[in-house]
Structure formats: C-alpha cells, structure tokens
Amino acid sequence: MVPLQPWPWASAVVRDLLQVLAVGVLYATVFRLGNSALLIWPFFLAVGGVYDVLINSRVVAAIPHVEIRTLVLAVLYAVVAAWVWRRAGATAGRPARR
Numbered sequence: 093m094v095p096l097q098p099w100p101w102a103s104a105v106v107r108d109l110l111q112v113l114a115v116g117v118l119y120a121t122v123f124r125l126g127n128s129a130l131l132i133w134p135f136f137l138a139v140g141g142v143y144d145v146l147i148n149s150r151v152v153a154a155i156p157h158v159e160i161r162t163l164v165l166a167v168l169y170a171v172v173a174a175w176v177w178r179r180a181g182a183t184a185g186r187p188a189r190r
Contacts, residue, residue: 122135155161 118136119132122132123129125131126135
C-alpha cells in the first residue's frame with residue numbers, strides 16, 4: 093500500500109522555491125562581480141542560449157575533443173587578457189593626446 097502525502101503539491105512548491113532562490117543567488121553574484129545590474133541580462137542570455145543548445149537540444153551532435161578545445165580556448169582567453177593588461181600598463185604613463 094502506497095502512503096498518501098497530505099499535500100501532493102508540496103514537493104513542486106519546494107522545488108520551485110529552491111529554483112527561484114538559486115536564480116536570485118546567481119543574479120546577486122553577477123551584480124556583485126560586475127557592480128552593474130546591466131550585466132545580468134547579457135550574461136544570462138548567453139548562459140540560457142548555451143543551456144538550450146547543449147542540454148535541451150536533441151539535434152546537437154557530440155562534440156569531439158571537448159576537453160582539449162576548452163583548454164585551448166582558456167589559454168587563448170588568458171593570452172588576450174594578458175595582452176590587453178600589458179598594453180593598458182604600457183600606455184598608463186603617457187600623457188593624453190589632444
């Protein structure tokens with residue numbers, strides 16, 4: 093015999109509340125890291141697009157060599173960030189052009 097739950101909808105409510113709490117924490121984190129509410133929309137637009145394509149899509153084929161591609165992309169991002177940082181430091185001592 094299956095025991096009956098007094099509130100069969102309770103698990104759905106708790107799940108929804110936890111999901112809203114998690115989204116709120118993500119919004120707060122993006123706001124705090126960027127110090128701007130304007131970052132929330134483009135950040136989660138990109139995250140949502142990636143989620144839809146990689147998780148929800150049934151048409152996407154398997155991506156070969158995911159680990160290697162991720163590492164190469166991370167190294168490229170680091171190289172570009174270092175180049176921008178170094179370039180900004182090199183021009184910091186120069187007087188502004190008029």
